[in-house]
Amino acid sequence: MKRAGFASRWLPILLLVPQLSIILVFFYWPAAYAVKSSFYLQDPFGFGQTFVGLENYSSLADSAEYLRVTNFTVVFTVLVTFFSLALALLLAVKADKVIRGAKSYRTLLMWVYAVAPPVAGYMGLILFNQRWGPLTELFGMFGWEFNLRADYFDTAFAMVVVSVWKQVPVNFIFFLSGLQSIPKSVREAALIDNRSASGRFWDVTFPLLAPTGFFLLIINITYALFDTFGVIDTLVKGEPANNPMTLVYKVYIDGFRGNDLGGSSAQSVVLMLLVLALTVFQFRMVEKRIHYT
Amino acid sequence: MAQVTLDSVRKIYPNGVEAVTPASFQIKDGEFVVLVGPSGCGKSTLLRMIAGLEDITEGALSIGDNVVNTLDPADRDIAMVFQNYALYPHMTVRKNIAYGLKNRKTPKDVIAQKVDEAAKMLNLTEYLDRKPAQLSGGQRQRVAMGRAIVRDPALFLFDEPLSNLDAKLRNQMRIEIKALQRRLGVTSIYVTHDQVEAMTMADRIIVLNGGRIEQIGTPSDIYHNPASTFVASFMGAPPMNLVAAEMQDGILSFAGLELPLASSMRGPVTLGLRPEDLIIDSHGPLAMEVELIEELGAHRLLHGQVNGQRLTVHLAKEEQVALGPLHLSCRVQNLCLFHPETGARMDGGFAFNLAQDRMEERV
Amino acid sequence: MADISLSTATPVIPRRRFLWSTLVDHAVLITGALIMFFPLLVMLQTASTPDIETMKYGPGLYFGDQLDDNFRKAMFEASGFSGANTGLSMFKNSLILGLGFAIGKIVIGMMAAYAIVYFRLRFATFAFWLIFTTLLLPLEVRILPSYEITQKLGLLNTYTGLIVPLIASATATFFFRQFFRSVPEELVEAARIDGAGPVKFFIDILVPLSQTMIAAMFIIMFVYGWNQYLWPTMITTDEGMYTLVRGIKRIVQVLQGGNEIPEYGRANVLAIIAVLPPVAIVIFFQSWFVKGLTESDK
Ligand SMILES: Nc1ncnc2c1ncn2[C@@H]1O[C@H](COP(=O)(O)OP(=O)(O)OP(=O)(O)O)[C@@H](O)[C@H]1O
Numbered sequence: 046m047k048r049a050g051f052a053s054r055w056l057p058i059l060l061l062v063p064q065l066s067i068i069l070v071f072f073y074w075p076a077a078y079a080v081k082s083s084f085y086l087q088d089p090f091g092f093g094q095t096f097v098g099l100e101n102y103s104s105l106a107d108s109a110e111y112l113r114v115t116n117f118t119v120v121f122t123v124l125v126t127f128f129s130l131a132l133a134l135l136l137a138v139k140a141d142k143v144i145r146g147a148k149s150y151r152t153l154l155m156w157v158y159a160v161a162p163p164v165a166g167y168m169g170l171i172l173f174n175q176r177w178g179p180l181t182e183l184f185g186m187f188g189w190e191f192n193l194r195a196d197y198f199d200t201a202f203a204m205v206v207v208s209v210w211k212q213v214p215v216n217f218i219f220f221l222s223g224l225q226s227i228p229k230s231v232r233e234a235a236l237i238d239n240r241s242a243s244g245r246f247w248d249v250t251f252p253l254l255a256p257t258g259f260f261l262l263i264i265n266i267t268y269a270l271f272d273t274f275g276v277i278d279t280l281v282k283g284e285p286a287n288n289p290m291t292l293v294y295k296v297y298i299d300g301f302r303g304n305d306l307g308g309s310s311a312q313s314v315v316l317m318l319l320v321l322a323l324t325v326f327q328f329r330m331v332e333k334r335i336h337y338t
Numbered sequence: 339m340a341q342v343t344l345d346s347v348r349k350i351y352p353n354g355v356e357a358v359t360p361a362s363f364q365i366k367d368g369e370f371v372v373l374v375g376p377s378g379c380g381k382s383t384l385l386r387m388i389a390g391l392e393d394i395t396e397g398a399l400s401i402g403d404n405v406v407n408t409l410d411p412a413d414r415d416i417a418m419v420f421q422n423y424a425l426y427p428h429m430t431v432r433k434n435i436a437y438g439l440k441n442r443k444t445p446k447d448v449i450a451q452k453v454d455e456a457a458k459m460l461n462l463t464e465y466l467d468r469k470p471a472q473l474s475g476g477q478r479q480r481v482a483m484g485r486a487i488v489r490d491p492a493l494f495l496f497d498e499p500l501s502n503l504d505a506k507l508r509n510q511m512r513i514e515i516k517a518l519q520r521r522l523g524v525t526s527i528y529v530t531h532d533q534v535e536a537m538t539m540a541d542r543i544i545v546l547n548g549g550r551i552e553q554i555g556t557p558s559d560i561y562h563n564p565a566s567t568f569v570a571s572f573m574g575a576p577p578m579n580l581v582a583a584e585m586q587d588g589i590l591s592f593a594g595l596e597l598p599l600a601s602s603m604r605g606p607v608t609l610g611l612r613p614e615d616l617i618i619d620s621h622g623p624l625a626m627e628v629e630l631i632e633e634l635g636a637h638r639l640l641h642g643q644v645n646g647q648r649l650t651v652h653l654a655k656e657e658q659v660a661l662g663p664l665h666l667s668c669r670v671q672n673l674c675l676f677h678p679e680t681g682a683r684m685d686g687g688f689a690f691n692l693a694q695d696r697m698e699e700r701v
Numbered sequence: 702m703a704d705i706s707l708s709t710a711t712p713v714i715p716r717r718r719f720l721w722s723t724l725v726d727h728a729v730l731i732t733g734a735l736i737m738f739f740p741l742l743v744m745l746q747t748a749s750t751p752d753i754e755t756m757k758y759g760p761g762l763y764f765g766d767q768l769d770d771n772f773r774k775a776m777f778e779a780s781g782f783s784g785a786n787t788g789l790s791m792f793k794n795s796l797i798l799g800l801g802f803a804i805g806k807i808v809i810g811m812m813a814a815y816a817i818v819y820f821r822l823r824f825a826t827f828a829f830w831l832i833f834t835t836l837l838l839p840l841e842v843r844i845l846p847s848y849e850i851t852q853k854l855g856l857l858n859t860y861t862g863l864i865v866p867l868i869a870s871a872t873a874t875f876f877f878r879q880f881f882r883s884v885p886e887e888l889v890e891a892a893r894i895d896g897a898g899p900v901k902f903f904i905d906i907l908v909p910l911s912q913t914m915i916a917a918m919f920i921i922m923f924v925y926g927w928n929q930y931l932w933p934t935m936i937t938t939d940e941g942m943y944t945l946v947r948g949i950k951r952i953v954q955v956l957q958g959g960n961e962i963p964e965y966g967r968a969n970v971l972a973i974i975a976v977l978p979p980v981a982i983v984i985f986f987q988s989w990f991v992k993g994l995t996e997s998d999k
Pocket residue numbers: 048351352353355356357375376377378379380381382383384531
């Protein structure tokens with residue numbers, strides 16, 4: 046709060062009412078509803094529900110399918126996060142270095158930020174088309190019979206590639222602005238102290254980018270977990286069958302398609318806990334200050 | 339125009355910090371009062387309570403004849419100039435100056451006329467259509483002044499208005515502000531931690547320390563008759579020399595200096611000597627070891643030790659000195675004695691009365 | 702007297718050394734840019750060639766002349782069952798979603814942030830936590846119950862149901878709170894002494910000061926809203942309510958094709974149109990957008 050805040054009583058309440066009422070109805074209510082439903086078994090034909098305690102959770106723990114999806118989600122998240130961060134960092138460092146055309150490069154490398162994930166997935170469908178997709182043909186030249194949606198590994202591969210393609214620009218923007226905010230004096234000091242460019246990068250630039258990188262790590266994990274829904278849904282054409290899928294996708298499939306509200310809610314709650322853990326971890330790390338302010 | 343009265347005004351922040359201990363004083367109509375003190379001593383807090391930007395925890399504040407404790411800042415008939423000027427960055431100079439009048443439903447033509455007048459007074463006429471970002475620091479400062487004066491307030495409040503300016507501009511603006519205040523005759527309270535500003539601008543100075551008022555007085559009062567070691571060391575550059583001395587059987591002794599005083603005090607005291615009251619005198623009682631000579635053009639400062647205690651001497655430019663031993667005497671009538679622990683003034687004006695016959699002497 | 706001679710020869714300025722590393726930098730960047738651009742090129746190419754060719758040979762090297770025709774089909778001819786599902790109507794819905802979301806979020810967020818930052822509120826801390834907890838859980842994890850509740854409220858296939866639940870998070874509020882806190886304290890104090898009340902201060906000072914921030918937020922939020930997929934997929938079953946991005950799901954199913962030739966051209970035109978407005982905004986207002994994006998994390 047500002048030290049000389051206004052003292053009016055009703056005005057701030059009036060200002061807060063829209064925000065508060067929307068989040069109460071569309072955030073707290075659904076969240077509570079999810080927690081509650083996770084303890085109930087929904088009759089598939091809509092005739093009421095019975096309290097089953099933790100049964101929904103225990104059947105999740107026993108489900109081989111759920112384990113498989115969890116495993117895939119973990120691998121998928123790690124790959125997407127790693128590659129989109131690494132490629133973006135490479136591009137940002139180069140874009141920060143070049144003098145000529147820096148602005149054009151920025152534009153050319155960031156516009157994909159605005160592409161919706163399902164559209165990215167759709168582009169993937171075209172590029173990886175079984176018969177004539179340009180990328181399928183490219184892989185064919187190396188003797189790799191690429192088979193989107195028929196082969197588990199190939200589909201997973203396409204999902205990672207498309208998700209990374211879509212995410213690199215965001216990371217690029219952040220890394221570039223992080224690089225540009227490193228004070229000129231610090232760079233010049235490094236230039237005097239260290240003659241090797243890669244030495245300067247790892248000793249000075251990289252540590253100074255750590256706060257940005259850590260922030261992006263969280264952003265990217267969240268992206269891989271949640272925002273890739275559109276990519277996955279289009280790449281499997283809405284019919285996952287035996288194809289890989291992420292936890293969020295499974296929540297949707299089980300709850301919306303399978304009408305298993307209880308099981309789906311239990312999965313939602315597990316996801317919520319996961320996100321909360323991630324946030325706590327984030328705050329912890331920030332406290333340990335990877336911050337140089 | 340108005341007088342300002344504080345009656346045991348106290349501030350305790352919600353976090354429990356007592357920023358201002360109960361303070362009482364009165365500022366006369368048209369007076370220019372400077373609040374001075376080190377950083378964090380509560381100057382801004384006191385000023386902001388007067389402005390109404392901060393709640394008063396206890397006590398009564400009146401402007402004119404009315405207690406204004408609960409009045410909104412806008413209703414207190416005050417104007418304020420902030421350290422960072424607080425100009426509205428998206429408004430032109432003209433709009434910045436006019437904003438307060440506009441909110442008070444002043445007719446348009448009156449506003450225009452007042453803004454023009456103020457601009458002329460402050461040499462801002464050619465900048466009226468610029469935005470603050472396109473002005474120099476000094477010009478911004480003037481706009482902030484303009485915003486204050488168009489309103490014809492009963493009271494001007496300044497919170498370190500010059501501290502963002504360079505030294506030269508600061509000197510110039512100091513004179514301009516003082517002259518303007520003289521001309522308008524508006525009661526003013528001015529916060530600064532710069533003792534030169536305080537000395538040169540004030541009709542009266544209020545010295546604050548740790549939320550407490552140490553002394554209220556005219557600049558010359560504060561300088562020559564400091565109420566405590568704090569005031570003595572805060573006002574004046576270089577500050578007053580404070581050395582440990584001894585009272586015994588009506589004799590004050592420090593190094594070779596022995597001075598009879600009509601006082602029954604005994605034991606250790608703190609002796610205060612202004613640098614300009616120390617004089618080079620080959621027969622003087624104080625033996626000083628000069629360690630550093632600071633050349634300041636118009637005069638010089640000698641830094642050294644007497645009996646293991648640091649001392650600074652103010653020297654006219656024509657006097658010749660060299661590093662090494664030297665003898666000093668001092669002007670007795672300007673000595674001050676302080677309590678060695680509390681730092682409070684002890685001689686209280688009586689100290690040297692009985693030595694009247696020796697007043698003019700150097701000892 | 703010594704002769705002082707001034708050298709008149711032009712000093713030799715050493716020529717900038719040709720650096721292989723600079724070449725590598727450019728090569729990396731150009732490759733990156735091409736990879737980013739390649740899918741769009743393929744889309745454009747197929748959108749301009751007859752579907753039959755695409756079906757037979759896949760994307761080719763040359764652009765065709767069918768773009769006009771496919772554009773007309775995509776925008777004005779109905780697909781789907783109801784006939785309401787033209788590209789134009791989807792475009793309109795996308796626009797409503799993008800604008801409604803961005804404006805709603807900014808207005809509500811600014812109001813809430815103003816209340817939290819500039820007022821002495823007894824329950825300010827409580828309100829703050831209530832609002833900022835929403836940053837923790839994205840819509841995706843509570844998607845089903847949100848759907849159920851929206852259904853209970855009778856908001857399926859309405860713009861309200863489409864937009865309002867998406868607004869139920871505090872990103873904009875958080876952003877404006879950060880910004881308001883960075884506005885110098887003295888500004889509100891000066892304004893109060895100048896006789897401005899809370900409403901006047903907000904309208905005369907704070908909103909004009911926030912202009913750049915509002916613009917940046919607007920761009921980010923518009924793109925975010927326009928690109929929504931999961932929520933619109935669940936909430937809109939009426940084809941007249943489809944957005945372009947939601948329509949992708951339909952397109953994909955069309956491509957499954959039966960025996961007919963899949964309408965690649967038309968589908969790709971729709972995909973391009975779904976991408977174009979947000980991309981254009983991001984490119985044109987690049988500096989605002991980048992500023993808004995990178996400053997929102999602090
Ligand atoms: N809003 C606040 N809440 C709690 N304590 C405060 C607050 N504002 C100031 N203080 C404390 O009150 C004391 C006096 O602060 P004040 O701002 O009045 O000092 P000042 O004399 O103006 O210092 P400076 O010369 O640095 O401006 C300080 O110890 C400060 O830490």
